[in-house]
Structures are given as structure tokens and as C-alpha cells.
Amino acid sequence: MRVAVLSESAADEAAIRILIDGLLGRPTQAVGLPSLRTRGWPAVLQVIPAVLSHLHYQTHADAFVVVVDANHSPMHQATHEQPGGIECTCRLCQLRERVAQTQSRLRFVPERQPQIIQTAIGIAVPAIEAWYRCAVDPHVSEATWVQNLQAGTYAHIKNRLKQEVYGTERPPLELEIQRASEHTHHLAPHLSMLEGLFPIGFGALAHDVRRWLGS
Numbered sequence: 001m002r003v004a005v006l007s008e009s010a011a012d013e014a015a016i017r018i019l020i021d022g023l024l025g026r027p028t029q030a031v032g033l034p035s036l037r038t039r040g041w042p043a044v045l046q047v048i049p050a051v052l053s054h055l056h057y058q059t060h061a062d063a064f065v066v067v068v069d070a071n072h073s074p075m076h077q078a079t080h081e082q083p084g085g086i087e088c089t090c091r092l093c094q095l096r097e098r099v100a101q102t103q104s105r106l107r108f109v110p111e112r113q114p115q116i117i118q119t120a121i122g123i124a125v126p127a128i129e130a131w132y133r134c135a136v137d138p139h140v141s142e143a144t145w146v147q148n149l150q151a152g153t154y155a156h157i158k159n160r161l162k163q164e165v166y167g168t169e170r171p172p173l174e175l176e177i178q179r180a181s182e183h184t185h186h187l188a189p190h191l192s193m194l195e196g197l198f199p200i201g202f203g204a205l206a207h208d209v210r211r212w213l214g215s
Helices: 010-024 041-058 091-105 128-133 142-151 157-166 173-197 201-212
Strands: 002-006 063-069 118-124
Touching: 002 010, 002 041, 010 063, 010 128, 010 173, 010 201, 041 063, 041 091, 063 091, 063 201, 091 118, 118 128, 118 201, 128 157, 128 173, 157 173, 173 201
Parallel strands: 002 063, 063 118
Antiparallel strands: none
């Protein structure tokens, strides 16, 4: 299966690909993205139309995956799934809407198979480093993050997660890719645990990927 992955860094994309392979139960073939000048949440949301159009018209990608950090944005809620319930500050809602709008504008290409690229969207709460850490720290979860948000004790959590994963709050990209890949390889056999601890953000990603398989 030919899969393109878009996230906030090359390290995140390497880790997400390992998770996707784990969810599918087989390795995927990487599809390259057009050159991106900037990363981070605003940039990812902004470039989705260009990236998805490139994949549709210039490649034979089967699937497109997008994952970003939640940071301090509102958590996705079941009410957002209802007609008219989209929350404009929810990152999962925003990503889904941007992908759907873009796909609705893509033209039919006779030689393209599949005609519609499958998509999967996830949100790492509060950051993807929390996913890496959950295998060794049972207190790292979406529920814990919600408690910290409510108590106002969240200010330094992302920096602490980076320190624990990389040994520094500002890792060079090479180290970031290495550690992210190592942690995710260890995590891949335990994806049911990851989904249990992060049922909203990772659960959404896992649900979308399983939909590719019709299960």
C-alpha cells in the first residue's frame, strides 16, 4: 500500500509511518510529499490542499495520513461528530474539514487508481512524545492531560516529555528521528494499549486506518 504521511516534522512522520504499518499489519510504501518550507500546526493545515492535490494528480498514492499535536487546543468531543457540530477550534475537526473540502474539489483522472485517496487523521494529546512515553509511564494519557488542563498545571508538560524522550528539550533533527523511531518500534506491538490510553486522538487515527481494510 502506498501511503503519504504529513505531520509537524520529519521525525513525527517517521514514527507515524511505523504506527500505520503496525495498524495495517504489514509494511507500506512511502510516497514523497512536495517540498515544504515550514512545519508546525498552522503550516500543516495550510498545505493540506496543495499536498492532497499533488498526491491525487501526480502520484498513485493509496492513502494520506495527517497527525499533529493537540497542544492546548480543545479536546475533540462526541458532539463534534453530529451534523452541524464541528468545533472551529478543535484541530481534529479542522483537519477533517480541510481534507473533505479539498477532496470534493479534485477532478476525475481516468488513469488514476484508486480514484479517491483513503485518509486517516489523528491528534497527539498533548504531543506525539506522550505516545512514545505511555509504554513506560502509565500516567501519560489523554485523561491525565485533561486533568492537567482543568487544574492549570500543564505549562511545562510538553518540555518534560521532550526531555524524557530525547534527553533535551531542543533535540537536533537526527536525534529526534532516531529516538522517535526507536520508541515507536517498541510501541508498535502494543497499539491496543496506546488506543486505550489515547482513545480520542490515536483512536481516531486507528479507526480511519481500519476503515481502509473494511473492518
